[in-house]
């Protein structure tokens with residue numbers, strides 16, 4: 001029976017089956033999807049890539065508008081936009097800046113970066129941005145003016161390390177980039193005892209810079225020096241471009257003087273003339289610039305030089321002695337705002353996030369510098385006092401005090417070079433940045449009052 005039934009079934013079905021005319025037709029008729037996958041694999045792959053690209057472009061692009069501090073009001077994309085954004089790079093090409101675009105799906109190489117003075121006001125904001133960008137950061141700080149609290153939020157992060165170390169001593173670290181910020185920057189610190197300070201300033205600026213340049217040479221790292229607008233002294237050119245050699249009292253020397261010669265002259269002048277002269281800072285930084293360029297020209301070290309103009313923002317030392325921190329703290333404490341001299345001297349105030357953006361662009365760019373990094377908006381000290389009054393307390397009083405010796409009469413950066421070559425310009429106005437600093441100061445001053453001795457002087 002079995003054999004008969006089988007024979008019959010087979011026999012009866014045979015006429016209904018299509019006669020396969022080729023193996024392709026056979027496969028197509030059995031499973032068309034499988035056929036597509038097997039025979040048109042390339043096409044499928046292309047469709048897959050296209051779909052993935054569409055997905056990542058549409059759903060993973062971050063809007064730069066979520067962070068008010070780092071967003072360009074003028075529409076100039078920030079570094080973050082350069083890395084993650086697309087399409088808006090024609091503007092940079094026009095400016096001659098090479099936009100850095102990482103191919104889709106390929107992660108940017110994480111860098112190892114040392115920041116000297118990284119626990120300070122500017123340094124800690126820079127560290128925040130570098131960590132946020134995905135780099136590993138080692139902070140080297142002697143905590144002379146830097147504060148651990150500025151970096152407390154990074155403790156425990158495996159990409160963050162903090163070393164108590166004075167840059168006047170050599171240090172060996174395997175890093176790709178060195179941001180050299182270590183140096184107290186407030187006139188209060190360097191005007192207190194100039195004769196003594198000149199030595200420590202020269203040691204910090206000269207030996208510290210030499211040590212970090214030496215490190216850059218040993219490990220092949222790129223080195224960025226944070227110099228200062230003070231190198232222009234009391235400028236005779238206004239605004240100051242990078243080509244201006246400056247007007248620094250008391251010797252009015254130029255950058256080509258040799259290190260030892262300059263040191264001896266400045267030291268002797270301090271000893272003879274006594275305190276009151278501010279050039280220990282100016283000269284220290286000018287010498288550091290000279291050394292940086294010498295290492296670049298003579299030894300081929302990759303260097304960058306930033307000349308930083310007056311900067312303000314959260315985490316500034318409250319009793320730093322600089323004008324913005326003084327005015328803000330005084331207004332909050334209901335004390336009179338101390339205006340030195342007639343208050344007609346001018347300065348340009350940049351918010352710290354703008355500076356950090358400029359430093360990072362400079363480091364990543366192709367240009368040695370020097371570059372002025374400052375906000376060209378110019379204010380007299382009386383105008384600044386007015387903005388502080390508007391922001392904190394309209395009834396705050398003004399108290400005039402004698403001005404300090406050699407105080408520059410005016411200062412304003414010409415930032416055409418940074419605009420053109422780095423695609424950088426400040427985006428945070430004084431009226432927008434000041435409230436952010438006030439919020440931080442308010443919290444720290446009144447927080448300190450609660451934790452402190454309990455005096456009612458801040459009430």
Ligand SMILES: O=c1ccn([C@@H]2O[C@H](COP(=O)(O)OP(=O)(O)O[C@H]3OC[C@@H](O)[C@H](O)[C@H]3O)[C@@H](O)[C@H]2O)c(=O)[nH]1
Nearest residue numbers: 185187228229308310322323326338339340345381407
């Ligand atoms: O309470 C104050 C403090 C300062 N001032 C005046 O405000 C002006 C600015 O003084 P600051 O001490 O804030 O800063 P300076 O411009 O003198 O130096 C600064 O410049 C650039 C940075 O690189 C330097 O780190 C910093 O020293 C000066 O004219 C000063 O006389 C006041 O009117 N009242």
